[in-house]
Amino acid sequence: MENLYPWQSGVWQSWRKLRERSPHALLLKGSQGIGKLDFAMNLAQSLLCEQPKSDGFACGECASCHWFAQGTHPDFRLIQPEILAESDEDDDREGGKKKKPSRVVIVDQIRELADFVSLSAHQGGYRVAVIHPAEAMNANSMNALLKTLEEPSGRNGSVLLVLVSHKPQRLLPTILSRCLSLSMPLPPVEESIAWLKEQGVDDPERLLVQTGFAPLSALALAEQDSGEEYARFMKEIASPARLDALGLAERLQGQEPATVVHWLQQWCYDLGSLKLGGEVRYNAALRDSIQKIAGKINAYDLLRYQRELMVARREAAHPLNTKLLFESLLLSYRQLASA
C-alpha cells in the first residue's frame, strides 16, 4: 500500500500542499481505472500513521499501519455500495435466497458515517472516511452527507472525508462546493505501456485502446483474457501436497514469466492477509484452501518466499530459462506450503 502508481507522484505532491489547508472534505476526481481508490487509501493510511516518512507516506510498520492493512482501523471507514464490499463467497453461501447486493451507497451508510464523524478518534488523531465511488450515493444519501459536511467539524479532532469519483457532475453542487478538489491524472500512454509490461501484460497497446487508456482497467482486462489458465493455476497451487511442480512448470511455458510471478504474488498476498486476520483479495472462491495453508505456514517463510518472488519479478523480463524459473518458484512454494 505504501507505493503509489508511478503516474501519481506529482499529484501526491499536490495533495501534500493541499493538506496544509486542513481540508475537511476532499474530492479525488478523474477517469475510471487510474488508481484513484488506491491513492485515497494511501492518503488515509498516511494521515493515520503514527510515524509518517519524510515524503509523507505511511511508515507501514506502526500499530496504526498494521490495523489499516488488516482493515480494522477504528478511525477509518471505507464506504462503498454493498456490491463492491461483498466477496463472491458470501453469494455462494446464501444461495439464491438473498436479495441482490445494492449498487448504491444507501442513506444508512451515510448516517453511520455521521456518527463516526461526531465521535472522538480512538487514537487521538485523524478520523478518515473514503466514499467510493461517490456518485453511487442516491439523493437521500447525498442530502445526508451534505448535513455532515455543513456541521462544524473539528470539535473532536480532525476529520477528513475523501470522495472518490469519476462522475463528479452527478454530485450535488452544494457537496462539490464544500470539497477541495484534486484532479487525478490519466498517465501518458508511454508510461502506461511501460507499467503494463512490468505487470507481465503482452499487448498493452491493444488493451489500452480498449479501455480508454486507463492502465488499471487494461490490466483487469488482461487478467480476464488469461482467466481460464489463471483459474486452473490457482486451483493447482491450492493443493500444495498434490502439486506436480515440474508438470505445471512445463505447461506454463507459453506464459509470460512476469504474469506467472504476478499470479504467485497475488496468491501469497491472500495467504498473508488471511494469516494476519484480514480477507482474501484475489481468490475469494478458494478462501477455504487459502485459510488451511495460511494456518500451516510460517509467517517468516512466507515473507522469504515473497522476497524470492520480488527478485524473480525484477528478472522476469530477461529470464535465462523460463521453465527453470517456474520450476524453482513452484518447488519453493510446495516446500513452503506443504511443510
Ligand SMILES: [Zn+2]
Ligand atoms: Zn505507520
